[in-house]
Amino acid sequence: MINSTHLLHILIIEDSPSDFYLFNEFLRLTQLQVQTLHHANSLAEAIPIVDEYQPDLIFLDLTLPDSEGIETFKQLHQRASHIGIIVLSGLDDKQIALQTIAEGAQDYLMKGEYDEKLLSKAIQYSIERKKILQAVVENYERFNTLIKATNDTIWEWNLNNQQITWNEGITTTFGYPASKVKPTTSWHHKNIHPDDRERVLDRIARCLSDGLDQWEDEYRYLTADGQYKFVYDRGYILRRDQKPYGMIGAMLDITERKRKQEEQIETQKLITRITIQTQEQERREIGLELHDNINQILATAKLCVDMAINEDDISKELLYKSYDSISRAINEIRSLSKNLVPPSLGDIGLKEALLEMIENMTVSPGLRIKIKANDPHVESLSNNKKLIIYRIVQEQVNNIVKHARASLAEIELKTDQHSTHLVIKDNGIGFEPRKKGKGIGLHNILSRVEMQNGNMEIISSPGAGCTLKIVMPL
Numbered sequence: 001m002i003n004s005t006h007l008l009h010i011l012i013i014e015d016s017p018s019d020f021y022l023f024n025e026f027l028r029l030t031q032l033q034v035q036t037l038h039h040a041n042s043l044a045e046a047i048p049i050v051d052e053y054q055p056d057l058i059f060l061d062l063t064l065p066d067s068e069g070i071e072t073f074k075q076l077h078q079r080a081s082h083i084g085i086i087v088l089s090g091l092d093d094k095q096i097a098l099q100t101i102a103e104g105a106q107d108y109l110m111k112g113e114y115d116e117k118l119l120s121k122a123i124q125y126s127i128e129r130k131k132i133l134q135a136v137v138e139n140y141e142r143f144n145t146l147i148k149a150t151n152d153t154i155w156e157w158n159l160n161n162q163q164i165t166w167n168e169g170i171t172t173t174f175g176y177p178a179s180k181v182k183p184t185t186s187w188h189h190k191n192i193h194p195d196d197r198e199r200v201l202d203r204i205a206r207c208l209s210d211g212l213d214q215w216e217d218e219y220r221y222l223t224a225d226g227q228y229k230f231v232y233d234r235g236y237i238l239r240r241d242q243k244p245y246g247m248i249g250a251m252l253d254i255t256e257r258k259r260k261q262e263e264q265i266e267t268q269k270l271i272t273r274i275t276i277q278t279q280e281q282e283r284r285e286i287g288l289e290l291h292d293n294i295n296q297i298l299a300t301a302k303l304c305v306d307m308a309i310n311e312d313d314i315s316k317e318l319l320y321k322s323y324d325s326i327s328r329a330i331n332e333i334r335s336l337s338k339n340l341v342p343p344s345l346g347d348i349g350l351k352e353a354l355l356e357m358i359e360n361m362t363v364s365p366g367l368r369i370k371i372k373a374n375d376p377h378v379e380s381l382s383n384n385k386k387l388i389i390y391r392i393v394q395e396q397v398n399n400i401v402k403h404a405r406a407s408l409a410e411i412e413l414k415t416d417q418h419s420t421h422l423v424i425k426d427n428g429i430g431f432e433p434r435k436k437g438k439g440i441g442l443h444n445i446l447s448r449v450e451m452q453n454g455n456m457e458i459i460s461s462p463g464a465g466c467t468l469k470i471v472m473p474l
Contacts, residue, residue: 007035008123011049012059013076014088015041019111023059023088029116032123043067043075050080057127059109061088062096069093073100084130086122106130152250157185157235159208159246164188173253175224193220193228204235208244213237221251230258271447297332301325349379350386354393354411361397366407369397373413381420385472388452389413389422392445396424396468399441404428404466418474425467430460445470 010027014020020039027034038053040046042065050058058080062072077085087108089097097108106126109118153169162185170176174191181187192200196219207215216234223229235249304322308315348356351373358369381389393411400409406428414421442458445468449456454472 007033008057008127009036009038009053009055010034010057010059010123011038011040011046011053011055012088013040013043013046013064014059014061015064016061019061019088023119026114026116026119030120030123032120041065043072046076047079050076050083055083057123057130058083058085059088060085062093062100063090070096070099070103073103073105077104082134084126086126152252153231154250155188155235155248157247157249159244162186169251173251174221174229177224180224191222193222196220200233208237211242215247215249218254229253229255267450270443271451274443274447297325297329301329350381350389350413351378353386353390357390357394358397361401364401367401367409368407369409369411371411371413373411375414377415378413378420381415381474385420385452388448388472389420392422392448392470393424395441395444400424400426400428400466404430406465415474420472420474422470422472423467425465427465430462430464430466432462433458433460 012020012023014023024037027037036053036055038049038055040049044066046058049055058076060073060076062069064072067075073085073087081104084106085100085104087097087100087105088111089108090111094110097105097110100108106129107122109122114122153173154167155164155170157164163183164185164187165183166181170181171178189197189201200217200219203217204215206212214234214236216232218230218232220228221231230253231251232254233249233251235247237244238246238248301322304318304325308318308322311318351371354371354373358371397409397411400406404426406426409424409426412421412423446456449470449472452472454470457469458466459469460466
């Protein structure tokens with residue numbers, strides 16, 4: 001509330017000298033601190049004063065030389081909606097004065113019926129009411145701006161009459177034109193997916209009955225085109241005397257987020273499945289290698305030792321044979337171990353490790369493998385990334401050796417400012433990627449690439465060899 005020390009700037013628009021004189025006298029008697037009192041005899045004369053001085057309050061006579069009645073107020077209010085206006089009305093204008101209140105006037109005074117006390121009260125109350133109203137308008141505008149800036153669908157639920165009002169989100173997010181949106185809870189509840197509806201409504205009912213302040217849930221909501229979107233919905237419960245009378249909330253479309261989560265889950269399932277399959281395959285291969293190769297060699301060595309024990313005359317020859325067999329078994333175990341145990345990439349470097357790996361592989365004489373990895377930045381990669389590249393090359397070279405029937409394979413490894421690039425190509429028989437499903441080897445490679453947030457591309461066709469392109473972010 002303004003006090004006696006507050007300096008006021010007032011404009012009075014009054015063409016009657018006697019009415020202006022009485023107003024001025026009563027204003028002086030109020031003892032309010034009026035710094036400036038502007039006077040205009042017409043609306044046209046008042047407009048420049050409003051624009052230049054921006055008074056705290058305007059007193060307006062509804063009967064002026066250039067304007068009359070409710071239109072006088074409307075014209076002034078349109079020009080100075082931020083300033084409080086008190087209507088000065090004659091007895092003949094009382095009904096019109098009441099209409100100006102509905103249009104936005106702060107108060108009205110009947111000429112000849114007010115004194116300094118009523119005038120003082122009208123001035124102070126009108127200025128304070130206008131400040132409060134202006135703050136409400138500004139908050140409302142900020143609220144509307146905030147709603148437009150968000151992707152949420154805002155709703156308000158009146159629990160007394162079961163009516164729901166929506167913002168534009170019901171149209172922009174779910175596609176319902178305004179003419180199709182019904183302000184009833186039954187329309188809203190019908191749009192909740194049948195499998196989710198009972199659960200959602202039960203949770204809302206429990207929140208209301210348990211005295212909770214808010215509710216939240218995820219469910220599927222019907223769009224105008226008949227599809228369902230996943231939404232995250234949360235509402236705040238409004239209470240009066242501890243009794244709920246309404247809810248206000250917002251629905252957020254999380255369909256894309258749900259889709260990505262499901263993709264991540266499926267990818268993780270695939271990686272887990274491939275990992276298990278890889279482990280089983282490796283166990284199978286180790287078992288076959290031990291049984292069909294190393295076990296046979298050791299069995300031969302044992303047989304030679306047994307015979308040497310019992311045959312003195314040929315024991316030396318048999319011991320030499322057993323020695324050779326044991327040496328072969330040791331070499332086979334060493335070769336098998338090199339394939340299984342990751343190399344010490346930090347000691348010998350990635351390129352040297354790849355060369356050593358290819359040298360130790362059982363490669364047909366007709367296949368030549370070339371490595372181009374002269375980029376010095378390759379060796380600055382993390383050991384984990386080097387090991388992933390090593391395993392990818394190992395897997396793909398195995399694929400080439402087993403299936404491609406190629407005479408030449410090339411491995412190129414380089415980096416740029418953002419990524420590591422690996423290209424492995426061969427001139428073998430090729431295949432049609434769209435018709436042939438990815439084998440366990442390519443699935444192993446894909447899972448390793450995806451764990452690094454990289455991309456893999458296979459370029460191949462029957463008779464044209466195969467090119468494997470991999471890009472992984474640094």
